[in-house]
Amino acid sequence: MSEIRFVDVAMRFKTRRGEVRALERISLTVPDGQFACLVGPSGCGKSTLLSVAAGLITPTEGDVLVDGKPAHTPGADRGMVFQSYSLYPWLSVRRNIEFGLEIKRTPRGERNRQSSELIHLMKLDGFAEAFPKALSGGMKQRVAIARALANDPQVLLMDEPFGALDALTRQIMQELLTDLWQRYRKTVLFVTHDIDEAIFLGDVIYVMTTRPGKIRTTLTVDIPRPRSFDTLKTEHFNELRNQVVGVIHEESMKAVESELARA
């Protein structure tokens, strides 16, 4: 079992122009094997929440628990994938993927076996020894995902991983990711701006309010799995979509208004 639980998490940043309230009393639980999506207007604290989950920053209040144990510092049990890929340019694709295993001092043979499997699974065959500079954006992100998966984390945190990709590549990556999830059944917390993406991938969608970020609505996506490209064309998909769009639009308008009021 590997669930991640946020208990009354609040985050305030002290800046030169006063205090920024980024998160306010966030409580949510992503149970074992669930794919949870987090959407919300820009600047509402999504990335902050993921950083708290990863242990990269310490919340002002509240706690993050992985399987009931507090997660105050970063650890290999919570893998993270950023929008910017953040591959290590001096390492080959294979050594990038093996990075976590190398830190854990996994024997070379075992490391190689695992990275080979992931390279194949991620459709990176033939690029094992290539440097990241030779890869397209989609391929780079596949390496970054493989690098996180190689570590076999209990929870996978993804911050707009496909945000920098073009629409077609993004679609392909989404299909690849559902297939992967179907296979590994990881607990995933996935941040996105793209509502279609959230519905296509998620079991649950958390919609956040504008800053200070709170959970405004929780929507259950009852589209059966395995999902594919055709899922996008169903009537039910559209219904869900309209529902989410409505809520998000309202929140985004509020965000814009409060920004104008401040200016």
Place this chain on the structure above:
Amino acid sequence: MRDQAPLTQAAPASARKATRRRRGFLRTYLTPKQAIPREARLTLGIGSFIVILLLWTLGSGLIDNPLFLPSPARVVTAWIGMVQHQHFLGDVGWSTFRIVAGFLIAAAMAVPLGLLMGSFEVVRAFFQPPINAIRYMPASAFIPLLILLQGLGEDEKLTVIWIGVFFQLVLMVMDIAHRVPSEMLNVAYTLGASRWTVFYKVFLPATFPEVVDALRITMGWAWTYLIVAELVAAERGIGSFILISERFLRADRIIAAILTIGLLGLITDAIFAVIHRSAFPYVEKVHA
């Protein structure tokens, strides 16, 4: 790599000609930031040297006084004479030794300190203000003081180079270290790396290519400081050779010596370029 863009590869000559014809001369050569054909680039590069030589020959012919502007042929003759009878290569050796030694000492101190300043705010807050101030004090202005302190020996020359290189290099390396994206480090933490592991497995390698670039640039500056130090006071070295040539009114020798310094600079640059290319094959080349 099989999916690398074929843009960087040279197209066959006939195809290039066809492109030029279709794009027109002006469009091919006078579009801002547009790459021009390779052979045109080579021709222009070599051509600039030929133009300089022509102007020089012409000028020396017009002035017709080797005291002010000796002809290129005269300079070449002077250079051969210097090598054969004036122990000029010995002077070159001394200057090179001073440069290498002074530079290595400065780099060995500046690179670690710069990396620490770039990564730890404690270190930066302590060292940056004085270094920033000293950076604006020209190394050559220290020479008289150093002569009083250290005399005219080698240590004085090395100190001048050290002052000229160290303070600049520290700040450049600090900037490089500071620019390492924090997400690169954060990913390593979420893969289970300790702070020490992140430091030597991610942070250090992320800075290497740019640090070598910074070394290359500061090495060029080191030459300037050394020659000034040798011009002020030295028994050996290219700078002192220039000073002696001046006393004998030998402009041809001075020019030959200056050209030699330029050549040494080019060689150093080429060495750094080779090191960079073989040590960091993974660096993405951005063409300015």
